[in-house]
Amino acid sequence: MPRPRQPRLTRQLIVETATALIDAEGLPAFSTRRLAAALGVQGPSLYNHFATKDEILDAVADGVTGAVDTSGFASRDWAAALRGWAWSYRRALTAHPNIVPYLAQGPGRRPAALAMADAVYGGLVRAGWPPARATHIGAALRYFVAGSALGSFARGFVEDPELYAAHYPHLRQAHRLAEHQQSVDEGAFALGLDALLHGLAAEYDRALGPLGAVESGQSSG
Amino acid sequence: MPRPRQPRLTRQLIVETATALIDAEGLPAFSTRRLAAALGVQGPSLYNHFATKDEILDAVADGVTGAVDTSGFASRDWAAALRGWAWSYRRALTAHPNIVPYLAQGPGRRPAALAMADAVYGGLVRAGWPPARATHIGAALRYFVAGSALGSFARGFVEDPELYAAHYPHLRQAHRLAEHQQSVDEGAFALGLDALLHGLAAEYDRALGPLGAVESGQSSG
DNA sequence: ACCACTAAACTAGCGGTGTAAGTTTTGTTG
DNA sequence: CAACAAAACTTACACCGCTAGTTTAGTGGT
Numbered sequence: 001m002p003r004p005r006q007p008r009l010t011r012q013l014i015v016e017t018a019t020a021l022i023d024a025e026g027l028p029a030f031s032t033r034r035l036a037a038a039l040g041v042q043g044p045s046l047y048n049h050f051a052t053k054d055e056i057l058d059a060v061a062d063g064v065t066g067a068v069d070t071s072g073f074a075s076r077d078w079a080a081a082l083r084g085w086a087w088s089y090r091r092a093l094t095a096h097p098n099i100v101p102y103l104a105q106g107p108g109r110r111p112a113a114l115a116m117a118d119a120v121y122g123g124l125v126r127a128g129w130p131p132a133r134a135t136h137i138g139a140a141l142r143y144f145v146a147g148s149a150l151g152s153f154a155r156g157f158v159e160d161p162e163l164y165a166a167h168y169p170h171l172r173q174a175h176r177l178a179e180h181q182q183s184v185d186e187g188a189f190a191l192g193l194d195a196l197l198h199g200l201a202a203e204y205d206r207a208l209g210p211l212g213a214v215e216s217g218q219s220s221g
Numbered sequence: 222m223p224r225p226r227q228p229r230l231t232r233q234l235i236v237e238t239a240t241a242l243i244d245a246e247g248l249p250a251f252s253t254r255r256l257a258a259a260l261g262v263q264g265p266s267l268y269n270h271f272a273t274k275d276e277i278l279d280a281v282a283d284g285v286t287g288a289v290d291t292s293g294f295a296s297r298d299w300a301a302a303l304r305g306w307a308w309s310y311r312r313a314l315t316a317h318p319n320i321v322p323y324l325a326q327g328p329g330r331r332p333a334a335l336a337m338a339d340a341v342y343g344g345l346v347r348a349g350w351p352p353a354r355a356t357h358i359g360a361a362l363r364y365f366v367a368g369s370a371l372g373s374f375a376r377g378f379v380e381d382p383e384l385y386a387a388h389y390p391h392l393r394q395a396h397r398l399a400e401h402q403q404s405v406d407e408g409a410f411a412l413g414l415d416a417l418l419h420g421l422a423a424e425y426d427r428a429l430g431p432l433g434a435v436e437s438g439q440s441s442g
Numbered sequence: 443a444c445c446a447c448t449a450a451a452c453t454a455g456c457g458g459t460g461t462a463a464g465t466t467t468t469g470t471t472g
Numbered sequence: 473c474a475a476c477a478a479a480a481c482t483t484a485c486a487c488c489g490c491t492a493g494t495t496t497a498g499t500g501g502t
Contacts, residue, residue: 003452003495003496008450032489033487033488042453044453044489045451045452047489047490047491052489101322101325104371105322105325119391132408135405135409136412137412139369139406140410143369143371143410143413144364147366147368147369148360150368150371170339170343184357188357189364191354191358191424192358195361195424196416196420198419198420198423199415199418199419200416202416202419203412203415203416226468226469228480229480252458254459254460263482264461265461268462273460274461
């Protein structure tokens with residue numbers, strides 16, 4: 001049954017199905033043959049549209065990153081923009097937690113990720129941060145967001161609390177919290193983000209003077 | 222050639238060889254057959270000592286985590302202890318960057334990771350942090366360290382700077398820095414860690430009073 | 443209207459993977 | 473010395489990513 005009247009496969013359709021499949025069954029269970037089956041097609045047919053499995057995963061990851069909102073850098077002060085970006089970034093990743101391991105480790109050439117980095121870097125430089133500092137800040141926040149989305153020890157705790165209690169006495173309490181895994185993760189994220197931004201604000205004042213350099217892209221210094 | 226006079230395989234020997242192999246050739250290239258070959262043995266022989274490939278990887282990951290130094294929590298104030306731990310943690314991960322993706326995504330039951338979490342949590346609580354806060358702080362720092370070890374955009378930038386310059390104007394400078402990838406990563410880590418600790422210190426003073434609660438485990442409050 | 447060409451599916455198959463099953467021999471223990 | 477466990481072996485299964493070659497439906501040119 002070759003060359004149907006209407007193509008059954010599209011890059012977009014493949015990516016959407018792949019995303020749904022990964023969301024539903026996890027990254028290890030995701031294979032080209034299974035993806036093809038979900039599309040009603042034989043395995044190798046995918047290679048008419050993508051050169052490699054990683055290229056498909058890159059497209060999926062790019063779709064996830066593309067949902068991140070960086071508009072704050074155009075309208076708000078750098079700290080508020082960073083905060084909004086970080087939360088949006090986190091939301092995008094936790095919406096598709098199963099591709100995060102791939103996304104986090106990946107160089108790859110994913111336009112959305114580069115566009116995001118560009119927006120953050122540009123916004124920080126425009127706010128007066130020295131270029132090198134802007135690079136570091138963007139990277140540090142990415143580290144934090146990606147790490148938080150990757151998974152917590154809470155997820156790793158086993159069901160039986162008694163099993164570890166004897167060996168690791170302090171974890172008794174923390175262990176109980178594993179039930180509220182998600183809220184722990186979010187609480188840790190909120191706390192860490194606040195601390196990071198607080199520290200950055202102090203650094204900003206120290207390095208650039210409390211007068212503030214170029215505040216919002218207006219009026220030079 | 223079954224059952225040699227002296228066993229050729231040991232759990233320890235397997236883990237050591239696996240670590241070396243992953244360090245040398247990367248995680249994707251690591252397979253049970255290749256590991257067995259490196260040990261002068263057929264593939265399935267490994268299963269006399271480990272039930273599954275993941276169990277081997279868990280052991281490797283545990284070995285890496287085991288090198289993290291948490292002794293600071295016994296001797297220094299919480300902020301210094303956190304700083305020392307974070308750097309030690311980072312050093313342990315960057316010493317074996319290739320298993321980090323596995324380690325980061327994995328819950329797994331790895332005693333060293335649990336011992337580490339226990340030491341951090343205990344140290345923070347002893348310093349006066351409320352238990353919930355201690356959990357969050359430990360998690361936030363793990364997020365940051367794991368994220369930073371996983372990979373930076375610097376590593377992801379392609380060789381040809383001109384290729385992206387047109388599309389993402391702000392990245393021109395950052396792009397050049399890709400050559401100094403390692404120093405960028407480390408700079409971002411140092412900056413982020415300082416900011417985090419600064420923010421936490423402020424929070425500590427605000428929440429527990431500038432007098433400090435129980436400073437070093439002595440003298441109740 | 444025909445013909446060449448391309449696109450998009452197919453089938454067949456290669457080399458590799460993790461691991462289960464059963465075999466054989468060695469070392470240890472009652 | 474017999475019985476048993478341990479630790480290697482061989483064989484084999486189902487799956488993996490991907491290549492190669494085949495077949496046909498649609499498309500552009502004359």
